[in-house]
Amino acid sequence: MSSSRDRPPLLWRLVHHAGGRVDAAYQVFDVVRSEVLAASVPPRHWPSFVRSAYDANQLMRSDAHNASLYAWEQHAIDGFFPAAPATVLVGGAGAGREVRGLLERGYRVSAFDPAGALVDHGRAELHSDALLAFAVGGYEELISDELELRRHAPYDAVVLGWGSFSHVGDPAIRAALPRALRALCPSGPVLISWIAQKPVGPKREALRRVLRASGLRHHDGATSYRPHQGFVHSPSEAALRALAASGGYEVAHFDASVPYSVWIPASD
Numbered sequence: 557m558s559s560s561r562d563r564p565p566l567l568w569r570l571v572h573h574a575g576g577r578v579d580a581a582y583q584v585f586d587v588v589r590s591e592v593l594a595a596s597v598p599p600r601h602w603p604s605f606v607r608s609a610y611d612a613n614q615l616m617r618s619d620a621h622n623a624s625l626y627a628w629e630q631h632a633i634d635g636f637f638p639a640a641p642a643t644v645l646v647g648g649a650g651a652g653r654e655v656r657g658l659l660e661r662g663y664r665v666s667a668f669d670p671a672g673a674l675v676d677h678g679r680a681e682l683h684s685d686a687l688l689a690f691a692v693g694g695y696e697e698l699i700s701d702e703l704e705l706r707r708h709a710p711y712d713a714v715v716l717g718w719g720s721f722s723h724v725g726d727p728a729i730r731a732a733l734p735r736a737l738r739a740l741c742p743s744g745p746v747l748i749s750w751i752a753q754k755p756v757g758p759k760r761e762a763l764r765r766v767l768r769a770s771g772l773r774h775h776d777g778a779t780s781y782r783p784h785q786g787f788v789h790s791p792s793e794a795a796l797r798a799l800a801a802s803g804g805y806e807v808a809h810f811d812a813s814v815p816y817s818v819w820i821p822a823s824d
């Protein structure tokens with residue numbers, strides 16, 4: 557049984573209670589920062605925020621993070637990818653987590669990511685003749701053919717690396733991506749994953765209305781800002797299905813819990 561004699565010292569209790577207040581204040585700050593930045597920064601400026609966030613992201617460089625494919629990725633590869641040694645294009649590859657997993661399974665891989673520090677790390681860690689390229693650039697540069705990855709085409713499968721599609725802010729780039737992938741990989745599957753949106757409560761909705769009324773109108777209702785990732789767009793299932801169809805794909809698998817999807821070329 558506890559008694560007043562068991563009460564922890566005052567200093568511990570003060571730190572405990574004051575810490576709770578600081579945490580609560582930080583959570584409010586985090587939400588307000590996310591909403592203000594999402595409303596005020598045009599998507600064309602997203603890449604520099606996202607790049608610098610990931611260049612500084614230590615987790616993406618850690619051995620533990622880069623050790624293996626996730627279970628859902630293994631499931632998608634086993635279920636939909638052609639057998640190794642097929643050639644796979646990996647975008648948003650970070651420091652090479654998926655690249656390593658694919659190389660270990662005997663695939664040939666071309667990869668790219670806009671965060672130069674992550675690519676440098678990946679190049680230093682991954683030594684394989686089956687790694688055809690590891691370029692610095694994003695989906696924007698892939699579409700404008702600046703990455704010179706066409707020389708390894710046609711690819712047999714595509715991986716849009718974990719969550720990376722969510723960092724594409726420009727709707728025109730999102731719209732152009734499926735066709736660009738189809739041109740590089742005419743008959744193979746696309747594994748795409750994105751970052752889910754946290755539920756938006758009434759306080760956040762009210763803040764959005766205030767920001768809109770004060771002229772900050774870039775918020776598309778599906779964007780958030782996270783300090784370790786930069787800007788994040790969370791597409792709806794309907795938007796993703798429409799996007800797949802626009803590139804001539806059908807959705808072979810959709811899992812809202814990760815979330816990820818596998819697209820395959822639509823049969824004519």
Ligand SMILES: C[S@@+](CC[C@H](N)C(=O)[O-])C[C@H]1O[C@@H](n2cnc3c(N)ncnc32)[C@H](O)[C@@H]1O
Pocket residue numbers: 603606607610616647648649650651652653654669670671674693694695696717718719720721723724
């Ligand atoms: C959550 S991390 C995942 C990295 C890696 N796929 C992994 O699983 O370790 C998302 C990655 O998307 C990349 N990214 C951000 N914007 C991008 C863009 N516009 N095009 C392609 N990749 C992008 C980031 O640099 C980052 O490496």
